[in-house]
Amino acid sequence: MRRIYLDHAATTAVSAEVLKTMKxxxxxxxxxxxxxxxxxxxxxxxxxxxxxxxxxxxxAKTSEILFTSGxxxxxxxxxxxxVEVSYKEDSDKIPxxxxxxxxxxxVIETCKHLERLKLAKITYLPVDKNGLVKTNDxxxxxxxxxxxxxxxxxxxxxxxxQPIKEISKLIKKINLARFNSHLPPIYFHTDATQAIQYLDxxxxxxxxxxxxxxxxxxxxPKGVGLLYFKKGISLIRQQDxxxxxxxxxxxxxxxxxxxxxGKALELITEDRQQTLRKIxxxxxxxxxxxxxxxxxxxxxxxxxxxxxxxxxxVKGVEGEAxxxxxxxxxxxxxxxSACTSGLLEPSHVLLAMGYRPEEAxxxxxxxxxxxxxxxxxxxxxxxxxxxIEKLRKMAPKL
Amino acid sequence: MKxxxxxSKKVLEHLRYPRNMGEIKNPDGVATVGNPVCGDIMRLYIKxxxxxxxxxxxxxxxxxxxxxxxxxxxxxITTMVKDKPLSEAEKITNQAIAEALGGLPPVKMHCSLxxxxxxxxxxxxxxxxxxx
Numbered sequence: 028m029r030r031i032y033l034d035h036a037a038t039t040a041v042s043a044e045v046l047k048t049m050k051x052x053x054x055x056x057x058x059x060x061x062x063x064x065x066x067x068x069x070x071x072x073x074x075x076x077x078x079x080x081x082x083x084x085x086x087a088k089t090s091e092i093l094f095t096s097g098x099x100x101x102x103x104x105x106x107x108x109x110v111e112v113s114y115k116e117d118s119d120k121i122p123x124x125x126x127x128x129x130x131x132x133x134v135i136e137t138c139k140h141l142e143r144l145k146l147a148k149i150t151y152l153p154v155d156k157n158g159l160v161k162t163n164d165x166x167x168x169x170x171x172x173x174x175x176x177x178x179x180x181x182x183x184x185x186x187x188x189q190p191i192k193e194i195s196k197l198i199k200k201i202n203l204a205r206f207n208s209h210l211p212p213i214y215f216h217t218d219a220t221q222a223i224q225y226l227d228x229x230x231x232x233x234x235x236x237x238x239x240x241x242x243x244x245x246x247x248p249k250g251v252g253l254l255y256f257k258k259g260i261s262l263i264r265q266q267d268x269x270x271x272x273x274x275x276x277x278x279x280x281x282x283x284x285x286x287x288x289g290k291a292l293e294l295i296t297e298d299r300q301q302t303l304r305k306i307x308x309x310x311x312x313x314x315x316x317x318x319x320x321x322x323x324x325x326x327x328x329x330x331x332x333x334x335x336x337x338x339x340x341v342k343g344v345e346g347e348a349x350x351x352x353x354x355x356x357x358x359x360x361x362x363x364s365a366c367t368s369g370l371l372e373p374s375h376v377l378l379a380m381g382y383r384p385e386e387a388x389x390x391x392x393x394x395x396x397x398x399x400x401x402x403x404x405x406x407x408x409x410x411x412x413x414x415i416e417k418l419r420k421m422a423p424k425l
Numbered sequence: 426m427k428x429x430x431x432x433s434k435k436v437l438e439h440l441r442y443p444r445n446m447g448e449i450k451n452p453d454g455v456a457t458v459g460n461p462v463c464g465d466i467m468r469l470y471i472k473x474x475x476x477x478x479x480x481x482x483x484x485x486x487x488x489x490x491x492x493x494x495x496x497x498x499x500x501x502i503t504t505m506v507k508d509k510p511l512s513e514a515e516k517i518t519n520q521a522i523a524e525a526l527g528g529l530p531p532v533k534m535h536c537s538l539x540x541x542x543x544x545x546x547x548x549x550x551x552x553x554x555x556x557x
Contacts, residue, residue, distance in 0.1 A: 344490070345495070364464070366495075
């Protein structure tokens with residue numbers, strides 16, 4: 028059976044080129060980079076070359092790149108690490124974090140953790156009907172204790188591109204005023220996981236102080252990611268042990284995966300324009316095809332959207348059932364319906380955008396990748412209406 | 426290790442080929458149950474026949490809006506009760522429904538509860554009608 032993979036926002040396959048680059052580091056160059064012998068040195072050189080590639084990609088210094096097991100770990104380290112430093116500097120002050128209501132669980136749950144332990148106060152910014160944070164809302168909730176603003180670059184469920192540059196400009200302005208009143212600066216973190224492949228992620232352009240990413244969303248393996256943190260920012264490490272990663276992340280480095288991450292970032296720079304053009308065309312085709320089905324709507328319009336994520340709400344059908352029947356037809360998609368969550372709650376992102384729970388139940392997300400073809404999109408456009416029709420016929424009339 | 430967060434083959438088969446799906450015109454009993462938490466809505470229709478003073482479920486049909494488990498549980502319950510004496514059918518538990526499907530992921534057990542409830546309510550609806 029043909030297999031059409033349209034769930035790239037969940038994960039991607041390791042590309043052949045990335046895998047080839049990784050291979051020597053499993054058996055040939057396996058040394059521990061903390062050891063001074065030549066085996067160790069080979070590994071150390073490999074890590075530093077990967078770090079160089081990451082630095083080039085982000086327009087950062089190599090000393091500002093810290094490899095982790097993925098974006099989740101990077102996010103935990105950024106948020107918890109900054110909060111701990113804040114206590115070290117002023118143990119009486121409970122730091123305040125501003126984030127959005129549509130962040131990935133990695134950010135939301137980290138914030139909730141800090142909130143539960145009363146280590147931080149959190150403000151969750153609302154979004155408009157297009158799923159966008161309003162920069163001005165930040166101005167309204169900033170307090171003297173505000174330590175961090177954390178807003179994702181691209182939302183993973185519906186692709187809205189958040190106004191990162193605008194937010195960083197505002198924070199710089201606020202920080203200038205804070206400097207004059209002897210308040211510490213507010214840091215700005217972005218979870219850029221879904222943006223890496225297609226958008227400008229140079230940190231100076233974005234104006235961010237910290238940035239997290241995960242390799243497996245762009246053809247590097249699962250289990251590797253990084254945190255960019257601007258020179259001058261102190262963090263307290265969350266994983267104690269050896270001195271790896273400049274004392275900020277203990278544990279023997281995952282050399283082959285770090286090498287793979289570096290290679291995948293390098294490949295993005297080479298292929299971006301070409302991939303972007305192709306994916307934009309496929310996405311337009313998919314949207315116009317799917318919207319021909321009656322009572323289907325696009326989540327949050329077409330403006331300010333990442334090229335690879337497209338999310339629909341299908342009336343009178345439950346998302347998981349659609350997903351399963353698509354899967355039977357060899358098509359991988361995703362859904363933010365309650366039944367797929369494991370928690371039986373509809374997507375917090377769709378609810379934050381103002382959709383009602385009964386609408387959110389009909390959520391269906393497709394996310395494109397570099398290897399998708401026009402023919403595959405044609406197949407989806409042919410299969411989906413039948414599946415929706417079948418499920419609608421099954422539903423009771425209310 | 427048992428991977429029990431995924432559906433059994435039987436669940437997927439019932440989702441693909443639902444049994445006794447549709448509507449019964451002039452049913453002897455009908456019930457609609459819903460679970461606002463998950464957003465599932467099930468409707469069950471039954472037609473009763475009396476043979477030698479005993480009541481049998483002659484026909485049964487379902488309509489469901491919901492996830493894979495909601496559809497599969499409502500589909501399988503129809504096969505479990507069709508042509509069965511009413512007294513036997515009303516004893517079907519949600520565990521029996523889940524077992525008949527080769528098990529359900531723990532988080533989906535409430536769907537089997539919903540299916541059992543739909544049947545009980547459809548029978549209650551029939552009893553209420555015949556009382557009059």
